[in-house]
Amino acid sequence: MRTVDFSPLFRSAIGFDRIFDLAEAAQRVGEESYPPYNIERLDENRFQISVALAGFRPDEVDLTVEQNVLTLEGRKGDKEGRTFLHHGISTRSFKRQFTLADHVEVRGARSEDGLLVIDLQREIPEAKKPRRITIGGSSQGNLTQIESEAA
Known part of the structure; x- marks a missing residue:
């Protein structure tokens, strides 16, 4: 048995539960490696999965996003009437999931040169951006937006 149960630690690790999720994901490395993919950072807020x-074909692939999980599923049609002398191109069905960080949205997907390219954009809402709070002598505080790039 190669799995470790981190659930008892969740009670005492407020705010660090994502670390345990990453540790569990690291245990699963090597279980499923098909289809191969790359994740690329294009700039501070843009990413790309290839x-x-x-x-x-594009109609044999489904791409869905639900609650910060991007799911890619592929189902190849039947090969009836085809006789392969060598079958080296894998066309098995698959399901691959990517966990998206908060405020990351899928902007689009396209098929080019045998790759499915998925464009991602991180957009932090104004309410979540850092704000400067001025300290005054009265009970009323003033809030102003910090002039900087989003974190």
């Missing part, structure tokens, strides 16, 4: 989907 997934190698050789042999799959």
